[in-house]
Amino acid sequence: MAHSGISLFFEGNNLPRLFQGMLVAGKIAVVSLVIGMALGILLGIIRTSDSKLVRFIFRVYMEIFRVIPLLVLLFVFYYILPEKMNADLDNQTVSVLVFVLWISAEMSDVVRSALISVSVHQIDTGKAIGLNRLQLYQYVLIPQGIPFAVPATLNLVTRVIKTTSLLLMIGVPEMIKVGQQIIENYTIKIPTASLWVYGFIFILYFVLCYLLTRLSKKLEKKWAYENGAEE
Amino acid sequence: MDFQAIIDSLPSYWSAMGVTLKLALIGILLSFIIGIFCSFVIYFKIPILKTIVSVYIELSRNTPLLIQLFFLFYGLPRLGISFSKEACGIIGLAFLGGGYMGEAFRGGLDAVPKAQVESGKVIGLNQLQLARYVIFPQGLTLSVPAIGANCLFLLKETSVFSAIAIMDLTNVTRDLIGMYYLTSEYLLxxxxAYAIILVPMGLLISWIERKVRYGSFGN
Structure with missing residues (x-):
């Protein structure tokens, strides 16, 4: 065997290029997570409003971005925005925009469920000692809602990481796209290139998401135990 | 908006919807079977198999479908193992879904109240009877919401099939846009088309959820 497939990672700058692709995807993920989560927290709080109309409007917003597959959303924004709005957006900006809309929709549901999970006694007690609405959120709802929200949020983060794989479909030079280019260069020299490159990307995604999943499970158990001990 | 173009394209969408639904249905059915099998193995703590199943569940849940499909469709043929693209789609979806379903069933089994298990033991049920009459019927009922969510998730994931050139809804749209440049029409x-599939399915799932909630014991 002249060439073992694994050697292709050490030829030229293949490995650094793959990691550069990962960085591109990572940047999009981080930026959209930061903006999307901030927006989602706000929307989640709004969705606990007393007004039925307000709740309905934001519920519809959430359902739309949850029901439509993300790949379809990416295509819709990628094709339609530049055409209709005359906006000259590159594919990475479109990706961030779509991710922010999607993440904020998902996050709003995480936050809403966490807030309504806080026990009624706590809220009533807060009101009884004269907290106003803002103070109620600051001292009762948000601190007590966090243990409910964090595992679900970490879960959302892993989903966002996995979803960055779809960015390939609108031409973002992320890891898989770079992988494809490397494979094309080696089709004759190393026929098993696709096996190695895709296998490598598979493992990279796995390691990243698995660590986050583990963390989320650990926190969930820890908080479940602490809550159990309180009662 | 060119409505005539939309009407002309309806036959293509109709057949693409058939492809999406067919592959999704087979994939979901297989994930169901794999999931039940996994939850059995974990529940009965079958040695060796249990380790394999746990590794499988983590692998399938922590990697994107797209890279699973690429590995199946472009990687494995290099080892002499090749499938048609439809088969790859189904295998990929079943691989992904099996892990999610397994986790859903396991969660349901874990949620069966301890009192139920203890009572079963007290009236003299053996391990197998306990599983057959107490834990599985109740555990499966408790896992219905998670299973419903997974079905919707898997249906949506079929859009990724377009990456390996399966003529599903998403890919047919890209094709039509490529040919006629009527982006808004075809994307709409x-x-x-997805709403027609997903909205009734979502309603059906919440209806089933309500039904089984009535059926559960003591609530």
């Missing part, structure tokens, strides 16, 4: 039809 695509969104409507």
């Amino acid at each position: 039809t695509l969104v409507v």
Whole structure:
């Protein structure tokens, strides 16, 4: 065997290029997570409003971005925005925009469920000692809602990481796209290139998401135990 | 908006919807079977198999479908193992879904109240009877919401099939856009097509959820 497939990672700058692709995807993920989560927290709080109309409007917003597959959303924004709005957006900006809309929709549901999970006694007690609405959120709802929200949020983060794989479909030079280019260069020299490159990307995604999943499970158990001990 | 173009494209969408639904249905059915099998193995703590199943569940849940499909469709043929693209789609979806379903069933089994298990033991049920009459019927009922969510998730994931050139809804749309440049028309039809599949399915799932909630014991 002249060439073992694994050697292709050490030829030229293949490995650094793959990691550069990962960085591109990572940047999009981080930026959209930061903006999307901030927006989602706000929307989640709004969705606990007393007004039925307000709740309905934001519920519809959430359902739309949850029901439509993300790949379809990416295509819709990628094709339609530049055409209709005359906006000259590159594919990475479109990706961030779509991710922010999607993440904020998902996050709003995480936050809403966490807030309504806080026990009624706590809220009533807060009101009884004269907290106003803002103070109620600051001292009762948000601190007590966090243990409910964090595992679900970490879960959302892993989903966002996995979803960055779809960015390939609108031409973002992320890891898989770079992988494809490397494979094309080696089709004759190393026929098993696709096996190695895709296998490598598979493992990279796995390691990243698995660590986050583990963390989320650990926190969930820890908080479940602490809550159990309180009662 | 060119409505005539939309009407002309309806036959393509109709057949693409058939492809999406067919592959999704087979994939979901297989994930179901794999999931039940996994939850059995974990529940009965079958040695060796249990380790394999746990590794499988983590692998399938922590990697994107797209890279699973690429590995199946472009990687494995290099080892002499090749499938048609439809088969790859189904295998990929079943691989992904099996892990999610397994986790859903396991969660349901874990949620069966301890009192139920203890009572079963007290009236003299053996391990197998306990599983057959107490834990599985109740555990499966408790896992219905998670299973419903997974079905919707898997249906949506079929859009990724377009990456390996399966002529599903998403890919047909890209094809039509490539040919006629009527982006808004075809993308609108695509969104409507998914809504036609996903909205009734979502309603059906919440209806089933309500039904089984009535059936559960003591609530």
